[in-house]
Each structure stands twice: as structure tokens, then as C-alpha cells.
Amino acid sequence: MPRPASRPAGLKPPPKHAPQRLHTTADLRTLQRLMTHVLVRPLTDDDRLQPKWIDGRPMAQVAAEFIKPNDRLTSFERLELYNRMYWFRIIDSVYEDNPGLRALLGERRFARLVRAYLAKYPSRSFTMRNLCARLGQFIREEPRWTAPRTAAALALARFEWARTVAFDGEARPVMTPNDIADAPPARLRLGLQPYLSLLAVDYPVDDYTLAVKERDALRGEASHAVEHGPRRATRHKIPPFRRRPIHVAVHRYRNRLFYKRLEAPAFRMLEAIQAGRTLVQAVAAAGRGVTAEQVRDWFATWMELGWFCARPARPKNPRK
Amino acid sequence: MPANRFNGHTDYGIGLGLRVPHYAHILEKKPVVDWFEIISENFMVDGGRPLEVLDQILEQYQVVQHGVSMYFGSADKPDRAHLKKLKTLVRRTKTPWLSDHLCWGSVDGTFTHDLLPMPYTFAAAKRTAEKIRQVRDYLEVPICVENVSSYAEFHASEMTEWEFLGEVVERADCGILLDVNNIYVSSKNHDFNPYDYLNHVPHDRVGQIHVAGHTKFEKYILDTHDHPVLDPVWKLYAHATKRCGVTATLLEWDDRIPSFDEVHDEALKANAYIGGARAAKKRAAVTAS
Ligand SMILES: [Fe+2]
Numbered sequence: 140m141p142r143p144a145s146r147p148a149g150l151k152p153p154p155k156h157a158p159q160r161l162h163t164t165a166d167l168r169t170l171q172r173l174m175t176h177v178l179v180r181p182l183t184d185d186d187r188l189q190p191k192w193i194d195g196r197p198m199a200q201v202a203a204e205f206i207k208p209n210d211r212l213t214s215f216e217r218l219e220l221y222n223r224m225y226w227f228r229i230i231d232s233v234y235e236d237n238p239g240l241r242a243l244l245g246e247r248r249f250a251r252l253v254r255a256y257l258a259k260y261p262s263r264s265f266t267m268r269n270l271c272a273r274l275g276q277f278i279r280e281e282p283r284w285t286a287p288r289t290a291a292a293l294a295l296a297r298f299e300w301a302r303t304v305a306f307d308g309e310a311r312p313v314m315t316p317n318d319i320a321d322a323p324p325a326r327l328r329l330g331l332q333p334y335l336s337l338l339a340v341d342y343p344v345d346d347y348t349l350a351v352k353e354r355d356a357l358r359g360e361a362s363h364a365v366e367h368g369p370r371r372a373t374r375h376k377i378p379p380f381r382r383r384p385i386h387v388a389v390h391r392y393r394n395r396l397f398y399k400r401l402e403a404p405a406f407r408m409l410e411a412i413q414a415g416r417t418l419v420q421a422v423a424a425a426g427r428g429v430t431a432e433q434v435r436d437w438f439a440t441w442m443e444l445g446w447f448c449a450r451p452a453r454p455k456n457p458r459k
Numbered sequence: 460m461p462a463n464r465f466n467g468h469t470d471y472g473i474g475l476g477l478r479v480p481h482y483a484h485i486l487e488k489k490p491v492v493d494w495f496e497i498i499s500e501n502f503m504v505d506g507g508r509p510l511e512v513l514d515q516i517l518e519q520y521q522v523v524q525h526g527v528s529m530y531f532g533s534a535d536k537p538d539r540a541h542l543k544k545l546k547t548l549v550r551r552t553k554t555p556w557l558s559d560h561l562c563w564g565s566v567d568g569t570f571t572h573d574l575l576p577m578p579y580t581f582a583a584a585k586r587t588a589e590k591i592r593q594v595r596d597y598l599e600v601p602i603c604v605e606n607v608s609s610y611a612e613f614h615a616s617e618m619t620e621w622e623f624l625g626e627v628v629e630r631a632d633c634g635i636l637l638d639v640n641n642i643y644v645s646s647k648n649h650d651f652n653p654y655d656y657l658n659h660v661p662h663d664r665v666g667q668i669h670v671a672g673h674t675k676f677e678k679y680i681l682d683t684h685d686h687p688v689l690d691p692v693w694k695l696y697a698h699a700t701k702r703c704g705v706t707a708t709l710l711e712w713d714d715r716i717p718s719f720d721e722v723h724d725e726a727l728k729a730n731a732y733i734g735g736a737r738a739a740k741k742r743a744a745v746t747a748s
Contacts, residue, residue, distance in 0.1 A: 168534035309505035
């Protein structure tokens with residue numbers, strides 16, 4: 140298994156040695172930096188604390204510098220408990236958020252991807268909800284973990300992150316037809332809800348994720364049923380994930396998650412609105428061959444779904 | 460303590476941790492429960508279903524906020540954006556007090572999402588107390604800090620865990636959320652007498668108590684919150700309430716969560732252990748009148 144890059148993003152280098160006495164906040168920080176580096180250190184293939192430290196010394200020696208042993212556990216073993224708990228906790232969280240990606244790659248490859256990802260990008264947020272914010276970026280940066288299915292994996296990672304955003308992302312006050320009745324379309328710029336994601340992806344991620352969900356539900360039932368055997372397992376197979384470009388909006392309505400397929404021109408129009416174009420420009424972006432009636436229908440649906448809001452205030456002096 | 464300045468002078472009874480698998484049951488059946496403890500972080504979101512559920516719960520129940528990411532013991536400064544989100548939630552829930560752990564878990568903005576043990580030193584106590592004061596001043600709500608379970612100790616420590624806890628809360632002038640299960644777990648992992656711990660904490664600062672289940676392994680005990688409360692923990696609980704008085708008590712059950720009724724029944728077992736403390740309270744009332 141290829142080893143990920145040695146220094147996790149955002150962490151300052153660890154001290155050479157643990158501070159012997161803690162007289163100041165700086166000493167406390169040094170100790171915490173050292174221990175954090177130990178915890179985020181990737182586990183070995185059999186889920187143990189790595190026997191060697193970053194500088195090549197035996198980990199047992201480094202652990203003994205700052206952790207007391209007791210009559211049952213060495214310093215190394217005590218640190219290992221924390222190292223393992225750290226990894227199992229964050230891996231579980233990524234597993235929960237990415238059922239589709241997990242099904243695509245299979246358990247072993249998915250596990251390797253997750254570990255490599257979290258080794259490079261440990262959490263920078265107080266909540267594990269944001270753990271997967273950079274997973275798409277990582278898949279692009281290090282395609283070897285997902286090859287040859289990198290494009291499919293990326294599509295799923297983006298989609299599954301969009302679901303997190305749609306679940307509890309910010310909702311701004313909804314624009315109603317009344318709010319914009321008097322605005323000239325050539326000047327009107329709307330905002331899209333922050334919880335809404337527009338995805339143009341090469342794979343039918345929505346169908347695939349739903350199939351996985353259905354399979355998992357059936358598996359759950361099967362595991363509760365008295366009789367189940369290999370015959371049932373074959374019935375749980377998910378259809379193959381073949382390339383077929385789609386446009387999909389991931390959003391919520393009355394606080395429930397929804398995926399809405401969009402026609403390409405409708406998608407282009409929404410993208411233009413999101414980018415801050417005027418309504419007239421957005422309609423033009425939809426392309427020729429789109430009728431006024433189509434645009435009216437789309438617009439009415441989006442309005443009903445509450446997708447439009449005021450544009451966020453622009454930062455001052457944008458030209459600087 | 461029953462009602463004191465650390466729990467906003469409330470006298471809450473026996474509460475439960477609000478957990479996702481129970482949402483539907485609670486919202487539909489509206490069972491009688493003294494109070495719910497929520498994990499603040501689950502509701503420090505910008506919108507969606509979590510806040511909708513919370514608002515429905517708030518209409519019916521008393522709610523207290525319990526955090527897992529303030530990391531009073533981290534050397535890092537409290538994060539402004541984090542505090543702002545937390546204050547928005549405090550205003551929403553009107554929590555009479557707020558608790559988080561006496562631990563650390565982040566450094567230089569990287570988060571471990573764990574509750575890591577402190578080195579028990581005077582410098583660390585001073586820094587931790589300073590942060591508790593800053594957070595309390597900003598949030599404008601009483602704070603109780605909770606003792607954590609731990610599996611390691613530092614060479615650098617200069618005192619026992621209970622001395623450290625005392626040092627921090629006196630310096631910060633804050634309350635204690637006394638987790639008797641955590642005391643038990645740590646006492647086994649670090650070979651101390653849990654009753655020494657209980658006898659030495661400043662009892663008048665205890666604003667809330669936690670009970671929970673744990674798991675025994677060959678060489679250590681883990682704080683797993685996936686079991687009923689074990690007997691020795693209930694005994695510690697009884698002792699704690701004798702010392703501190705009948706105090707707002709909460710059962711934590713976070714993994715392999717059974718039905719709502721099962722969790723509630725487990726929590727209500729606490730009633731059987733606070734008889735001694737209740738009798739003492741009555742005697743005191745009679746003497747006073
Ligand atoms: Fe607790």
C-alpha cells in the first residue's frame with residue numbers, strides 16, 4: 140500500500156522532544172502538538188501505532204518521553220489506544236457520509252482512500268460534518284487511490300458532499316414573485332440558496348446512490364430475517380455505474396433532501412444566475428432553441444421550490 | 460448541588476441525552492421527561508432538519524446544552540466564529556447553563572474530535588481557567604466543566620486529576636459537571652480510589668451529574684456509552700449525591716442505542732440511589748423551619 144505524504148496539511152512540525160516541564164502556555168502547546176502528530180499518524184496495515192516515529196526513532200522511545208506507563212500498559216500502548224480511537228472515529232464518519240463512493244470502490248479500496256485522504260487533510264473544523272469538504276479535491280490530486288474509476292469516484296464524492304450541504308446548509312430568505320415583480324429583467328440579479336448545489340457530472344450519481352440505499356435497506360432486512368443465504372445476496376446487486384452525463388440539483392424542500400435532474404439549458408441558466416448574471420443574460424446562457432414558455436415553466440418551478448434568494452452583499456472595493 | 464449559580468439556579472431532575480434514533484418517538488409520543496441534554500455541535504448548523512427538530516423539542520421540553528469541541532484545555536485561543544455560532548444556539552435554547560469538557564483536542568486549528576486528557580500542571584490549569592472565563596463572559600451563561608475518562612497520563616503532571624479539577628474551577632469560578640462513570644473508568648485505568656476523587660472535589664460547585672455505561676477490556680476500561688450503567692458506578696453516584704445533594708442528573712447512551720423507553724427506564728434507576736440524599740435534604744428542611 141503506498142504511503143501518503145508525511146506531513147498532514149495545516150499541522151505545524153512536531154517538536155524534536157517532549158517538554159519535560161510545563162511552565163507556560165507555549166510548553167502546553169508544544170506537548171499538544173507532539174501528541175496530535177502521534178494521533179494523526181496513519182495506522183499500520185493491521186491497525187497499530189507505527190513502530191517508528193517521523194525522525195526514525197523507535198516510537199516506544201518517543202512515547203516514553205511524555206506518557207507514563209502502568210503495570211498493564213506501556214507508554215506506547217497507551218498512546219496507541221488514542222491513535223486507534225482517532226482513526227476509527229473519523230473513518231466511521233467518512234463511511235457514513237459516502238455510501239455511494241464506498242459501494243463503487245468496494246470496502247478495501249474505499250478504506251485505503253479514506254485513510255490516505257485523512258492523513259493528508261486532517262479535520263480543520265470543530266465538527267466532523269465538514270470532514271469530507273476536501274475529499275473531491277483529494278481525489279483529483281491523487282487519482283491513484285481511485286484509478287481507473289477516478290472520474291466516477293469524483294462524481295460521487297461531489298454528490299455526497301452536496302448532500303451534506305443540502306441537509307443543514309444555510310437557507311436565506313426566499314424571493315417571491317412579488318419581490319421581483321417590478322424589477323427589470325435586464326438588471327435583475329438573483330441569488331441561489333447556499334444549500335443548493337448544481338452538479339454537471341459524467342455519471343448518474345443520483346440513481347446509483349438510491350440503488351445503494353435500497354440495497355443497504357434490503358441487507359438490513361435480510362440480516363434481521365431468520366433465513367437468508369447467498370441467493371438473497373445476488374438480488375442485492377447494484378446496477379453497474381456506467382458513464383452517462385447528467386445535470387442534477389441537490390437541494391432540500393421542507394427540510395427533506397431531494398435530487399432534481401435538470402435539462403442542460405435549464406442547468407446553464409441556473410449556473411448563470413448563480414454566477415451573478417442578470418436574468419436576461421441567464422436566459423441567453425440557456426441557448427437557442429429554448430422557448431419562452433420553457434423558461435417560464437422552469438422559473439416557476441424553481442421559485443416554488445424556494446431556490447431564489449437575494450444575492451449576498453458584495454465585499455466593498457471589489458476592483459482592488 | 461440541587462440549585463446553584465452554576466446551573467442557573469434550576470432544580471432539574473433526571474434527564475436524557477437527545478439522540479437521533481429517538482427523534483420520531485419523542486415528537487410523536489411526547490413522553491414525560493424532566494429535561495433533555497443536547498450536543499451543541501449537532502445544532503451549530505446554518506439550517507435544515509436539525510434546527511426544525513430542535514425547535515419542536517424546545518416547545519415541549521427543558522433543554523441543556525452540552526458541548527464536545529470547546530477544548531478549554533487546548534493551548535489555542537477560543538475561535539471567534541465557533542463562539543459566535545455557539546452563542547446563537549445559546550440564545551435559541553435559552554440553556555440555563557452550558558457544559559463542556561475539561562480536556563483538549565485541537566492544536567493549531569487541527570481537530571482530533573477526541574476528548575484528550577490534560578497534563579495536570581499549574582500552568583495548564585491557569586490557561587484553562589482563563590479560557591473558561593473568556594468563553595463564559597462571551598456567552599453570558601454559567602459554565603460547568605466535565606471530567607473526562609482517560610487512558611493515559613503525562614510525566615509532566617504535578618498533581619492528581621481531582622486536584623487539577625479543583626484548581627481549574629476555583630480559578631475560573633465555574634461549576635462542575637461531575638461524570639461519575641468517567642471517575643470510575645479513570646480510577647481503574649490509573650489505579651486510584653474513586654471515592655478519594657469524589658470526596659475531594661468542591662461539592663458546592665457541582666451543577667450537574669452524568670452517569671453512563673462503560674466496557675471492560677483485559678488491561679483497561681473504555682468509556683463507551685453503549686451499555687446500562689454498571690453497579691459500581693451507581694454506588695459512586697449514590698455517594699456523590701450524598702456529598703453534593705440531589706443534583707440534575709443525565710444518562711448518556713450514545714452507541715447501540717436501544718428504544719427510548721429502555722433508555723428512559725435506565726435513567727430513572729437513579730431515583731433508587733438518591734434516597735439517602737433526599738432524606739438528608741428533608742432533615743435539613745425540617746431543622747431550618
Ligand atoms: Fe459525560
